[in-house]
Amino acid sequence: MSTATPSPTHAPPSASSAPSGTPPVATPALAAARAPRVDWRVRFAVLAVVWGFSFLLIKVGTSAYAPFQVTFGRLLFGTLVLAAAMAVRRTGLPRGIRTWAHLTVAAFFLNALPFSLFAFAELTIPSTLAGICNATSPLWGMALSLVALSEDRPTRRRVAGLGLGFLGVLTVLGAWQGFSGVDAAGTSMALLASLSYPIGWIYVRRTLAGRSESHLSLTGAQLMLATAQLAVVTPLFTSWPKAFPLAPLVAVVALGALGTGFAMLVQYGIVSEVGPTTGQMVTYFIPVIATAAGVTLLDERLTWNTPVGALVVLAGAALTQSRAGTAPRVPRPEGRGRRRAQR
Template identity: 30%
Template sequence: MSLADWLMLLALSGLWGGSFVFTGVAVKELPPLTIVALRVGLAALILAAALRVLRVRLPVDRQIWATFLAAGVLNNVVPFCLIVWGQTHIASGLASILNATTPFWTVLIAHALTDDEKLSGNRLAGVVIGFLGVIVMIGPATLAGLGTDVVAQLACLAAALSYALAGVYGRRFKRLGVAPMTAATGQVVASTLLLAPIAIMVDRPWTLDLPGAATIGAVAGLAALSTALAYVLYFRILASAGATNLLLVTLLIPVSAIGLGVLVLGERLGPGHLVGLAVIGVGLAAIDGRLVAGRTR
């Protein structure tokens, strides 16, 4: 990965780390399907407006739209619904730990389905070390909740698996010649077309109480920052660094979430946070491979 790839990965982790905070606020007043439908629907409007300003048109090719639809299901519809629902039953810390298993699934899926992202010792070791760092950072005590809401935990694990499949599947946008901005827009438009009718039928949003300013702000943040801007970065990194490297972002999301807590909420970093951050750094260095290669030479 280049320096630009690492910087984009850090930015993406901040945007997605904020999504756990936004979701934690929104679920207090809105049902999960409505939150997810608003998230992708507003993001679709934002990205479509951006394409119009840039004078870029969405493709009309059926194969590309079939790819948009499949990517939307794997990257938005399935994981967003499962994580938001899971967060109504388990703590955000445990949800983010389960989400951090995504690189492990990605390494295995990419090894099985691609020719250029095969499993290596340093990649596997780095993923395991990084995951341990996530547990240390969030706090091993968080794992005490394992087993109490098994279905919700399985939902978060299934979301992580869906993200991994989406990362590998999304590689085809580069082969189809679809630019990152266009891929991000097409994906959230397709997700909106799928989710909006379901949310209307299930949640009947016209019967819900008008949410407060905090919830409206949280949904706006989810759409504009954690979805629209995040997926533009997502597809840029995917095109340049591959699925395995891209989904290392889930190891960094807890770092970003805790950092946001320090900056925005005035929380303090404890020794466990610093140790966890160091362990995650070691894991990322092992996956990147250059430090190991340099020492070997």
């Protein structure tokens, strides 16, 4: 669920969509000392599973707790994980009123709003559908970036991917049969949640890109602010739970500690090691795992158009993220350039 750190209910950030500091120059000795003990492919698989299961955990959590309570618990336990990581690495919080103001906006669009919308959505739609709706985030991001980011130019391939992706959404929802059997309100909230992520990423890119603080510092502060936002909203719209059933409680704790805090740490580790292009590929595995988890563990019904539409959505999302290769420029011989200049 994605952030300046995405989370599945996240799509992962690209190099320019999340705040980044300037990494130190890595010498061979330093690189060897910092080499991760676990291969990035293993961590990639773990991240896909954790984020894929997040939709199932939301479904289990909302079976006993109000959506705002699930979201608050998720943010709280996620923040505790990042706070512990910051303490271990002796990472301080960012400074400056403007930085905190920008992080407050980012916390709303990347955490508080989408997490809450997914929790409310899963009151009426299956976790499989929520996971597939989350996969539309790159489609929304591409559409918004064409309007908001002047450096992102449309290409035939990316426009085709956008159209293909939304055709996949219509397939998932069964548009040819009048969207029968699909809860319109819940589906709309899940799609709005996926739209919220690229809005947040574009805002972060415009306001926080190039900051000297580390990813951990900015993300930790962002999650703290999102937790504070839900701490204000939750008591206003919910009452204290009368009971704390074990399974939903464990689901909320796991959703926060693993699906948010731990997943963010793993995601940024992968991106820093193999780059954002490979790191963001985890997005395409999340709906597959979410669907498998919902069908096998929650006995959710699966019709043919759901997996077929999901594959179309993922194909379209992949096209929107691809860029056509450009031929390298071959410099002209210096002598020829001089002769032409003299002429």
